[in-house]
Each structure stands twice: as C-alpha cells, then as structure tokens.
Amino acid sequence: MALPTYASPLERIWHWTYIALCVAIFTFLIAPILVVIPLSFNAEPYFTFTAKMRSFDPEGYSLRWYDTLLTFGMARPDAPRDASWWADVWANARWINAAKNSVIIGIFSTILATVLGTLAALGLSRPEMPFRRVIMAVLISPMIVPIIITATGMFFFYSSACVDSTTTLGRLLAPVLSNNGCLANTYLGVILAHATLGIPFVIITVTATLIGFDQSLNRAAASLGANPRRVFFKVTMPLILPGVISGALFAFVTSFDEVVAVLFIAGPDQQTIPRQMWNGIREQISPAILAVATLLVVFSIALLTTVELLRRRGERLRGLTPA
Amino acid sequence: MTKDAMQTALDPHAAVVSEASGGAATLLTTADGQPLARALARSSARARRRAFLLVAPLLLFVVITFVIPIGQMLHRSMYNAGFADNMPQVSAWFQDNPPGTPIDDTAWGALAADLKAAAENRTIGIVGTRINYDVPGTRSLFTSTGRKARDGFEPPYRDALLAADAKWDNPTLWRAMRSASSAYTANFYLAALDRTRDDEGSVTMVPERQQVYVMLFKRTLGLSLLITGMTFLLGFPIAHLLATLPMRKSNLLMILVLLPFWTSLLVRTTAWMVLLQQQGVLNDIFVWLGIVGPDGRLQMIYNRTGTIIAMTHILLPFMILPLYSVMRTINPSYVRAARSLGATSWTAFRRVYFPQTLPGLGAGALLVFILAVGYYITPALVGGSTGQLISNMIAMHMTETLNWSMAAALAALLLGGVLVLYWVYDRLVGIDNLKLG
Numbered sequence: 001m002a003l004p005t006y007a008s009p010l011e012r013i014w015h016w017t018y019i020a021l022c023v024a025i026f027t028f029l030i031a032p033i034l035v036v037i038p039l040s041f042n043a044e045p046y047f048t049f050t051a052k053m054r055s056f057d058p059e060g061y062s063l064r065w066y067d068t069l070l071t072f073g074m075a076r077p078d079a080p081r082d083a084s085w086w087a088d089v090w091a092n093a094r095w096i097n098a099a100k101n102s103v104i105i106g107i108f109s110t111i112l113a114t115v116l117g118t119l120a121a122l123g124l125s126r127p128e129m130p131f132r133r134v135i136m137a138v139l140i141s142p143m144i145v146p147i148i149i150t151a152t153g154m155f156f157f158y159s160s161a162c163v164d165s166t167t168t169l170g171r172l173l174a175p176v177l178s179n180n181g182c183l184a185n186t187y188l189g190v191i192l193a194h195a196t197l198g199i200p201f202v203i204i205t206v207t208a209t210l211i212g213f214d215q216s217l218n219r220a221a222a223s224l225g226a227n228p229r230r231v232f233f234k235v236t237m238p239l240i241l242p243g244v245i246s247g248a249l250f251a252f253v254t255s256f257d258e259v260v261a262v263l264f265i266a267g268p269d270q271q272t273i274p275r276q277m278w279n280g281i282r283e284q285i286s287p288a289i290l291a292v293a294t295l296l297v298v299f300s301i302a303l304l305t306t307v308e309l310l311r312r313r314g315e316r317l318r319g320l321t322p323a
Numbered sequence: 324m325t326k327d328a329m330q331t332a333l334d335p336h337a338a339v340v341s342e343a344s345g346g347a348a349t350l351l352t353t354a355d356g357q358p359l360a361r362a363l364a365r366s367s368a369r370a371r372r373r374a375f376l377l378v379a380p381l382l383l384f385v386v387i388t389f390v391i392p393i394g395q396m397l398h399r400s401m402y403n404a405g406f407a408d409n410m411p412q413v414s415a416w417f418q419d420n421p422p423g424t425p426i427d428d429t430a431w432g433a434l435a436a437d438l439k440a441a442a443e444n445r446t447i448g449i450v451g452t453r454i455n456y457d458v459p460g461t462r463s464l465f466t467s468t469g470r471k472a473r474d475g476f477e478p479p480y481r482d483a484l485l486a487a488d489a490k491w492d493n494p495t496l497w498r499a500m501r502s503a504s505s506a507y508t509a510n511f512y513l514a515a516l517d518r519t520r521d522d523e524g525s526v527t528m529v530p531e532r533q534q535v536y537v538m539l540f541k542r543t544l545g546l547s548l549l550i551t552g553m554t555f556l557l558g559f560p561i562a563h564l565l566a567t568l569p570m571r572k573s574n575l576l577m578i579l580v581l582l583p584f585w586t587s588l589l590v591r592t593t594a595w596m597v598l599l600q601q602q603g604v605l606n607d608i609f610v611w612l613g614i615v616g617p618d619g620r621l622q623m624i625y626n627r628t629g630t631i632i633a634m635t636h637i638l639l640p641f642m643i644l645p646l647y648s649v650m651r652t653i654n655p656s657y658v659r660a661a662r663s664l665g666a667t668s669w670t671a672f673r674r675v676y677f678p679q680t681l682p683g684l685g686a687g688a689l690l691v692f693i694l695a696v697g698y699y700i701t702p703a704l705v706g707g708s709t710g711q712l713i714s715n716m717i718a719m720h721m722t723e724t725l726n727w728s729m730a731a732a733l734a735a736l737l738l739g740g741v742l743v744l745y746w747v748y749d750r751l752v753g754i755d756n757l758k759l760g
C-alpha cells in the first residue's frame with residue numbers, strides 16, 4: 001500500500017483519504033460489537049454511557065445484569081447463595097435453561113449435519129459423481145432459501161408429520177415426539193430443522209478442503225493393502241479433519257444462532273438462547289440482553305480463533321502454503 | 324495374435340483410433356477375457372454408484388426435511404379446503420350449475436343444511452374464516468347464522484336465511500362461496516399481487532387503500548438493491564486494502580471482517596438498537612459534538628433507516644469475502660503497466676483494475692441481494708413500520724392473522740424470485756465457489 005515515489009500531490013491526498021475511509025469502515029464493522037461489552041457492565045438500566053461510566057467511576061459499573069441472567073426465572077432468587085441456590089439456578093433460571101437447550105440442540109444437529117455432510121462431500125468431490133451440479137444446488141439451497149420460507153414449510157410439515165401412538169412405531173417413537181405423536185414442539189423436530197440449515201456449511205467447507213486433496217494418497221494406501229475403511233480413517237480423515245471441524249463449527253453456530261425455525265416449530269420446552277433474546281428484545285429490553293450479547297461475542301471470538309487456526313493447519317497439511 | 328495387433332493392444336490410443344475407424348482391429352479384452360469397453364463401462368458405473376451412495380443419505384434427509392415441507396407449503400398456497408370440505412352440499416350445487424345460474428331453492432336448501440351440519444360439527448368458524456379471506460367481514464355472518472341454524476331452518480330456505488341475516492342475498496358473497504367451493508384456487512396468488520376478481524369474474528386491482536403487497540414487494544426489492552449498493556461502496560475499499568496489504572497485516576485486519584461474520588445475528592441487531600436509539604450512544608455523541616440539539620435527537624431506528632444500517636452491517640462480510648478472494652489474484656503489474664504507458668491512476672483503476680474485480684463483485688452482489696430479499700429478523704426488530712419487508716408480512720400471516728394460504732402464496736412468490744437469482748448465481752459464479760471466511 002506504500003505510495004510510489006512518483007505520486008503527485010493529488011494522489012497523496014487521495015491516498016490518505018482512502019486510508020481514513022478504510023479506518024472509518026472498519027470502525028463501522030467492529031464498533032457496534034465492541035460497544036455492547038462495556039455497556040453490559042452498566043450499573044443503571046440504560047443503554048448509554050452514564051456520567052459515572054464516562055468518568056471511569058467504579059460505581060458506574062456493576063455485574064448486576066450478569067447476576068440477572070442467573071436469577072431470572074428462579075423460584076427463590078433471594079435465598080442465601082449456597083448449594084441449594086445453585087441447584088435452583090440450574091433447574092429454573094430461564095437463561096440457564098435456554099443455554100442447556102441451545103447446547104443440546106446444537107450438539108445433536110451438528111453431529112447429524114457433519115456426518116451426513118462429510119459423507120456427501122466425499123461423494124460430491126469424486127469426478128464420477130452423477131448429476132453433481134443439480135444435487136449440489138439442492139443441498140446448498142437451505143442456505144439460500146429465505147429462512148422464513150423454510151420455517152413456514154417446516155411448520156406445516158411438522159404439524160402434519162404425526163405417528164399414531166397406538167402403533168408399534170408410535171410406541172417406539174413416543175419419547176421423542178410430542179404428546180399427540182407429532183414432530184412439532186419436540187427436540188427432535190428442532191434438531192432435524194437445525195441440521196438441515198447447517199448442512200450447506202458443512203458441504204461447502206469440506207468440499208473446499210477436498211479440492212486440494214491428493215487422490216494418489218488414497219491409491220497408495222490401497223495399493224499397500226489397506227481396505228477402503230482403513231484408507232478412509234487412516235489417510236483421508238486425518239487430512240480433511242480440519243475442514244470437517246470447521247464445517248461442524250459453522251453448523252453449530254448456525255444452530256446456536258437460529259431463531260426463526262425455533263419460533264415456528266419449537267414449543268415452550270425448547271426455548272433456546274436466541275429465542276430468549278428475541279423475547280427480551282421484543283418485550284422488555286434490559287441491559288441483561290447486553291450481558292448475554294457480551295458472552296456470545298466472547299464465544300464467537302473463541303470460535304473464530306479455532307476456525308482460523310484449523311484453516312491454517314489444514315492448508316499446511318495439504319501443502320497449499322509453506323509451514 | 325500378430326505382432327501388429329499386439330502393439331495396438333498395448334497402445335490405448337491406437338486402440339481408440341482403430342475402433343473409431345470401423346472396429347476392424349481385434350477387440351481389446353481385459354485379463355479375464357471381457358471386452359475392455361464393457362469392463363470400463365461397468366467399472367465406471369460402479370464408481371458412479373459408489374459416489375452416489377455416499378451422497379444418497381444426505382440427499383434423502385434434505386428431501387424429507389426441506390424439499391417436501393416446501394412443496395407442501397406451495398401446495399397450500401393454491402389449496403384450501405376449508406369451505407369445500409365442510410360445506411359439501413352447496414359445493415356440489417356449485418359444481419353442477421355453471422356460473423350465472425340463478426340461485427334457486429335447491430341452492431338455498433343446500434346452504435341451510437350445510438350451515439346446520441357445520442354448526443353441529445363446530446367447523447362453521449373454519450368456513451367463515453375461509454370466506455372472510457375473500458369478502459372481509461363475513462366471518463361473523465357465518466358464525467351467527469350457524470348459531471341460529473342449530474334449530475334447523477324451515478322451507479322456504481331463502482326467506483329463512485334472509486330472516487337470519489339479510490347479508491345472505493349479497494351476490495359478492497355467493498361469488499366468493501362459488502370460488503371457495505373448489506379447494507384449488509389461484510385467489511391467494513391474485514391477492515398476493517393486490518388483485519381480486521370482480522363480479523363478472525375478471526381480474527381487477529383491489530381498492531387502493533387495500534393495496535399492500537405489491538408495494539411491499541417493491542420496497543423489498545428497492546431496499547435490497549440499496550443495501551447491495553451500500554455493501555459494495557463500503558466493501559470495495561476494504562477488500563482492496565486487504566488484498567494489497569502484505570499477508571501478515573491483511574490476516575490481522577481480516578479478523579475485523581470475520582468477527583462480525585461469526586457474531587450472532589441477534590447480538591449485532593441488538594448492538595445497533597443500542598447505538599441508534601434516541602437515547603443511545605450515537606445520538607449522545609451527536610449532541611455532545613453539537614451536531615444536533617438535545618431536543619433534536621435523530622430517529623435512526625424503528626424505521627427504514629434502521630433496517631438499512633443494520634442490514635448493511637450484517638451483510639457487508641458477504642460482499643468483502645468474495646471481492647477479496649478475486650482481488651488477491653489480480654496481478655499488480657497490469658496497473659503498473661497502464662501507469663507506465665501514461666494512464667492516470669483513475670484511468671488505470673477504471674480501465675484496468677476494476678474490470679478484473681467484476682467476478683468477485685458479481686458474486687458478492689448476487690449473494691448479498693439474495694440474502695437481503697429474504698431477510699426477516701433484523702427488519703422485524705429494528706424496522707418499525709416503514710422498514711418491514713415481504714418476509715415480515717409472511718410471518719404476520721403465519722402468526723397473527725393465521726391466513727396460512729396467503730402466507731404460503733407470498734412465500735411462493737418470494738421463493739420463485741430467490742430461486743431465479745440462485746440459478747443465475749450458479750450459472751455465473753458456480754455454487755462451488757461459495758466461500759465462508
């Protein structure tokens with residue numbers, strides 16, 4: 001970006017304007033995310049920096065909104081904070097329950113999306129795959145189709161996807177279906193929906209990893225006497241693992257951040273963190289939302305770091321960039 | 324085997340040539356004596372089958388959890404049996420008698436019997452709701468007449484029904500019942516385009532104050548174009564900077580682009596609410612700087628401005644990432660060559676650099692536009708009444724008015740538009756080239 005020595009004064013002015021412009025755009029990108037962090041420590045129920053906060057008076061800051069995250073929804077929030085208080089938090093606090101649901105739904109939908117998605121990506125990267133373009137387009141479409149349309153379709157489908165509970169199948173599936181034997185308002189329904197939404201991300205990341213994959217490694221392993229399963233687990237898998245893990249993380253984040261499908265197909269038992277935030281924003285917005293937001297920002301920084309490290313490791317493994 | 328044939332057998336190209344020239348040469352065989360062409364075809368069929376088997380479970384999964392639900396929704400957009408199923412006799416009369424037939428005693432009798440049956444089966448509400456979609460204000464007509472119908476009507480039925488409610492004589496109502504008597508209808512699509520059928524059955528516009536959907540579609544398109552333009556204006560300089568900086572520095576700055584990308588959508592939307600509201604951080608700064616007076620705080624959220632700002636921010640990474648990956652590959656010596664041949668820096672940019680960025684620009688713009696057209700969460704939270712998009716209308720019909728067929732018809736129109744764009748994207752960019760960070 002250095003200016004060449006022959007730059008005219010006009011070009012110099014333009015160069016510095018350009019740098020200033022870029023700084024402004026980076027500020028636009030990052031400032032909204034950073035501004036929530038200090039505001040979540042606000043001692044007052046406002047969304048702005050109070051006079052005390054601006055003068056860095058410790059009294060202007062507090063952890064009360066983080067405390068709210070624990071106490072909101074508790075049976076006895078004012079009891080002494082002993083073991084039974086924490087048991088109350090674990091059992092009743094709304095945000096804790098939402099977090100539990102988010103993690104459960106996220107993990108299961110990620111496993112489903114990653115296993116199916118990786119298998120499919122392996123097939124799609126083979127040159128002899130028939131109808132490759134069409135199938136790829138279908139598998140990526142959950143990412144492209146507006147979420148409201150997907151959620152609407154799933155709402156109709158899940159309300160009608162019912163099994164008679166008197167049949168053998170109905171008795172077998174009873175624990176994962178709702179009381180009337182339908183997929184709506186169940187964990188299974190949300191997990192299936194989130195897996196569908198996460199699949200495109202797994203396909204994209206894993207096929208990207210497989211583009212640089214040297215097929216002769218597989219042939220070498222096979223010629224040395226390894227059976228296909230051994231070739232996959234000992235040769236292919238370790239090499240594409242970074243891509244698979246980033247795909248899985250993408251799928252997890254998709255599920256962890258998804259609210260519309262949850263709004264449409266989940267019941268009151270499947271409240272997730274985004275659903276709880278949605279309620280909070282629409283009804284009584286309080287800085288407690290900012291406390292959650294801060295925690296989520298920290299979480300995304302951790303995820304971003306992981307993905308970035310994985311990407312570099314993957315490229316190094318496949319010899320795309322020098323170590 | 325002659326020496327000549329042996330050589331042909333060893334050289335695959337020779338074999339192809341000899342086969343193409345009429346197949347006079349000896350047929351090539353594998354070690355176990357099968358014709359080579361057939362063995363090859365068999366083995367490549369096996370390879371195709373294997374590749375397909377790897378994809379099959381996922382394909383089946385996506386078809387069941389995604390394609391079928393959307394197909395079901397599309398079906399619902401033109402199928403509503405709320406009237407036809409619950410009013411069988413009068414529906415049958417409509418089938419038997421073409422439009423324009425005077426409403427005779429049989430029809431009135433069928434209507435009276437159906438109303439009685441529907442009231443007893445407690446389906447009269449469904450019937451009323453269905454007709455209410457086409458003729459607003461008629462739901463109560465059905466429910467109130469239904470209550471009276473439980474005791475049964477005495478012939479002549481016309482007089483009995485008109486005694487129950489004089490509105491039954493309304494020709495518009497009968498026309499609506501006729502169109503609802505067949506479960507398949509295009510009326511929801513007509514309504515989704517602000518059109519309706521008049522008394523002669525031809526398509527006309529609805530009264531001006533009821534026209535909402537075309538305006539919403541236009542607004543959605545307009546705002547999406549605007550947001551795509553904004554992401555281009557903001558994303559281009561950033562992508563250029565990242566592409567021209569040395570790798571180490573650009574990787575560091577890339578974090579500033581990727582962090583918003585990885586942060587929860589709701590967090591980003593909340594952040595903009597905090598920044599933009601009237602008592603929020605940005606207005607505080609403006610007041611402090613003296614740009615606006617303490618009483619003149621700007622309304623930047625819960626309106627169209629809020630939607631535009633928040634969506635531009637959220638979609639910006641989708642523009643920067645494809646632009647960046649194309650700009651990385653542009654050879655800087657082209658611009659230098661243009662400069663050395665006497666081009667000004669502006670000409671060099673316009674004639675040499677910018678055309679090379681077009682693939683990235685196209686990919687980014689299409690992706691941003693596709694995502695913007697279907698946006699729901701951000702407009703719902705920060706859009707107020709002037710920043711709502713078509714998705715929000717679909718959600719409203721799903722959750723508030725419960726006019727699901729209408730929601731499905733709007734969704735089908737939106738889906739059609741998005742799929743066309745998706746097809747264009749696949750043609751121009753290729754889905755394989757979608758990049759995530």
